[in-house]
Amino acid sequence: MATLDDGARTPSLPSPLRNPCPPGVGAPALANEGGGAMHSRGRLGWIASLVILSAAAFLSPPRPARADLPNLPLFGPFPIITSFSPTSGLPGTVVTINGTNFTGVIRVDFGGGSAAYTVVSATQIQATVPDDALSGPIVVATSNGGSGSSGANFFVGLGAVITGISPTSGPAGTLVTITGRHLANVYMVAFHGTSAPFTVVNDGEIDATVPLGATSGPVTVSYSVGEATSDQVFTVPGPLITQLSPTAGTVGNPVTITGQNFTGTTSVRFNGTTANFTVMDDTQITTTVPVFATTGFVTVTNPNGTGTSAQTFTILGPNVTQLSPTAGTVGTPVTITGQFFTGTTGVRFNGTAATFTVVNDGQITTTVPAGATTGLVTVTNPSGTGASAQPFTLLVPRITQLNPTAGTVGTPVTITGQYFTGATRVAFNVTTATATVVNDGQITTTVPAGATTGFVTVTTPSGTG
Template sequence: MESPDSSIPHVTQPPVATAAPAGAGTVRTTVTAPHGTGDGTDFTLVLAAPTIGSVVPNQGSVDGGNTVTLTGTGFTGATSVRFGTVAAAFIAVSATQVTAIAPAAPAGTVNVTITTPGGTSAGVPYTYVAGPVLSGVAPAQGPLAGGNSVTLSGTGFTGATSVHFGVNAASPFTVVSPTQLTASVPTGGPGPVAVTVTTPGGTSTQPVSYYYLGAPVLNAISAAFGQVAGGNSVTLTGTNLLQATAVRFGATAATTYTIVSATEIRAVVPPGAAGTVPVTVTTPGGTSNSVAYSYLGVPVLTGLAPDQGPSAGGTTVTLTGTGLTYTTAVLFAAVPAGFTVVSDTQLTTTAPPGAAGAVTVRVVTPGGTSIGLPYTRLDPPGI
């Protein structure tokens, strides 16, 4: 074989830079040139371990099942995601994002890690939270319009995200402590609804009820007037009267009342001043419309005419004064006489028969009995 012609110049090709392929482990690298392929050398490809920058959300229910998003670097080829020592189902979205389904675990904090061919990341904390337990609502009833404040008691309220009365969310609400929160009741319909509290640990499932009550309605009062000293009993009728918390005559509360049924209350009238006042009933559902009640002063007689007549009776006598509207009796001494109320300041009566002489005439109303005026019975002429 002839040796190469030394007159032909030898050309040396410059090296060509190439990028290492994806993967991990040891591979043999070779170079191919026009004269052939070299034997090659071993080359070890090392991938960087993955890093987790954030876990969102970073807490959830002990029951698991919620979706958690991991962001970071080096997630390509991920082989596992673990919450503590427990493997989670996951989907690799990209080299910087993975979504995982949190597995169930006891309450407490664990480290979330991701493993790739490059290694296992450092852990990022994830907290398992026990679900809230609701044990009571106080007060447990209120008006349809809502807006009243209630206190919820229980456990696991830290981080509460919502409070619901049936399907309606309470707003605002305040977490006072892990065992107590306060909430403004939303508008609702009449009847009971379930109250629930939701936290990152889940939603309470205990059957705690709140009752929406319609406002009371008053239709009538059995006696619409009485003396200023009070003490007389009246009956109020209407609807939604159960659980009444107050019966008021004007601004004065009746100290004694009895709830007979949802449609009836009996109350003892408190003292008051002469005049008409509104009577109302208050329940957790609100305050009723009013019915009128009149406090009556003791009637006053200022005159009667004529002030005398035959002992045989039959004389029409006009009485004047004040507070005569609700007159229930006109007495000549102790003898009742027929009468007609003309106005609050006047009535007419017919003198009953009786022995000759002076008698006292008085007027009786629910406000009391007037001071009397004298009326003289005369014997017939010739006696």
């Protein structure tokens, strides 16, 4: 009988059945038990093996086909790429690929182009960028059917490099020259993250303008799959105040601050007191004098620093120039004349609070309060306190005559003098008597029981005389 080596008698198998085993798994032996020609019993065993293997082949789940990698069974662990260097280069550039599970690597691709490579260890591969490489991720395939792709793209070509910036400081609007290599394909320039207008002069130079809102930091240029950052820091100067208008005022007065580098301002302060403000543009801020502001410097702060005015801003507190009248009793109406009375919160007669009305910025009307004593009159508003130059004299009762000057209990007495209006008590040597205020200059009374020889006194809310 012919053996399986006899080509004429070897069964013709469909191609899927010629080697139904997975790669690396040998087909079952077709020799007979003694190593010689197979007899009919051996042929039956061979046929049975083919049936089993064929069933296994047809019942196995299909693996997705890949045009770029061998069709391999999927058994982990799979390769993982964690980094590679350099990140760009021309064909022929040697790239170091770092990661894990590189044992059994069968292919390294650069954008679909198969590269020559050397597996240095299970965590490193040295690969050469192939001539047909395209920009994109690097893919490593292993014999267990797995593959790993880099998270970042490899740029086929020469990546941009910044070698210098000039000048290294300046406000918004400053023209900055960026020098380097491979700058022709740059599509964005940023100063510490803020995009800037620019012009590519040539492959080694870019002219960029410092944008509004830029802050101090490195300069970056972006190209198709990456970016380059300057080693030098570009410094954007902080705010510069050149003028305050006006340079004095009261709380609530509008103030215009002129200067430079105001974009991005986060704070305006009057001698440390925070104010509301509006940034009109990079050179002007409008604000108002805040409550509790005091005389001192004005500051403007933004992310690049703080600028301070050269001149102080003077807070104009109330200025009392005249009192009319300058003397009176409790309840006497008084007119206060001066400046900066708007927003007045208090009027006091030698410390005693009085009711008042602000007629305008230059005039207040008030009345002498009960309990007032001779002294200065003060006016207070959020800008401060102003005091009168002259004191207000409180007019207490003044007795000029008693008629008669002697008598018994019940004797009528006429008291003559001044400032008797509002009298609340008449006493004969401390003994209280009944009395009638006839007018501001006269009181009638009678000597009370229990009175003793001594002085007669008249008391009003203004005092005792």
